[in-house]
Structure formats: structure tokens, C-alpha cells
Amino acid sequence: MRTLTYAMNVSLDGYVAAPGGDLGWSVPSDELFRYWSDRVAATDLALYGAGLWRSMSSYWPHADEQPDATPAEREYARRWRDMPKVVFSSTVTAVDWNTRLVTGDTLAEIARLKTEGGGPMDIGGATLAAAAMRAGLVDEYVLLTAPVLVGGGTPFFTTLDARVALDLVETRELEGDVVLCRYRVQHR
Secondary structure: OOOEEEEEEEEOOOEEEEHHHEOHHHOOOHHHHHHHHHHHHHOOEEEEEHHHHHHHHOOHHHHHHOOOOOHHHHHHHHHHHHOOEEEEOOOOOOOOOOEEEEOOOHHHHHHHHHHOOOOOEEEEOHHHHHHHHHOOOOOEEEEEEEOOOOOOOEEOOOOOOOOOOEEEEEEEEEHHHEEEEEEEEOOO
């Protein structure tokens, strides 16, 4: 069975975006950018909600064509285009760049994808991840915590109906005082 991981940059007070969708606080250091690029390269399938898809697809498909793109940005853009992706949305009408669109039962499709053969899956987008969390479909959480309090916005975690026991399986500090913590869900 595939592993489903929810991984995002997060503020110390638990938000993936500040009020108004502001992400200015989460500009990655070179080391953090390499982490995300390597994660994209190792991900067998990425699951996106509509908001994250719109954000990523508005820039990364052609980022390597920008005259000021760094070698790291060129590599990330290539890896992102090549990575298989699924977008779950009732508002997105077309997708490209090795992506397919699902407009039906999101949770049933995620559960089905988990049972397919293949490598690890990542889920991105707070709303999509919240639905998967509530359904018990997320196997790992990776928080890349920035040393900033944003005071509100889009939370990393959703309200759950029951406690979820976790095991800490990795911690490390990255440039800019970002702390990576990876937790695995204790499945019963």
C-alpha cells in the first residue's frame, strides 16, 4: 500500500498561509528549496487541491524558461512537470503537465490510489489534506516550521473527530532556523 504524506511549510503558530493567502514569510532558503526539489523527485504521485494547483501551475511549468532562473529552479521546474499529479476539483476545468483531473468522489479516489502499486504519494493544499486527514487517509505529516508567527490564516491541521497518535521519525534543522519534523501515524 502506498504511503500518503501531507508536507508543507508552516509557521510556528501552525499556518500554511497568513491572512489573505500571504506566503511571503515562507520564502525558502537554498537548503529548503533543495529539500522540496528532492521531495518532488522522490514522489511517485502528487495530489493537489484546486488552490495549490492554480498556484503551482501558474509558475512552475515554464519557470525554467525565465532568463534569470537559477539551475536549482530549472531542475525543480523539470521535476515538477515530470512528476505525475492528480488535481481534485469541481472548479478546475483543464490540467496539463503529466496531470489528470478528478471531479468525483475525492476520498474514494484517494483511498483507491493508496491501494495501487507504486511509490509514495504527497498531498498538498490545506482543504484537500483536511478531508484526507478526517478520513484517516494520511500516513505521514512533514512540517517544515519557520520561525515566524503569522497570527492567523490557513491552518496546517484541521479539526478532527478523534485523537491521532503519531510517532516522531525524523527531525533536523535547516538554514534559516527552519525545523523539519516528520511524524508517522500509528495505525491500529
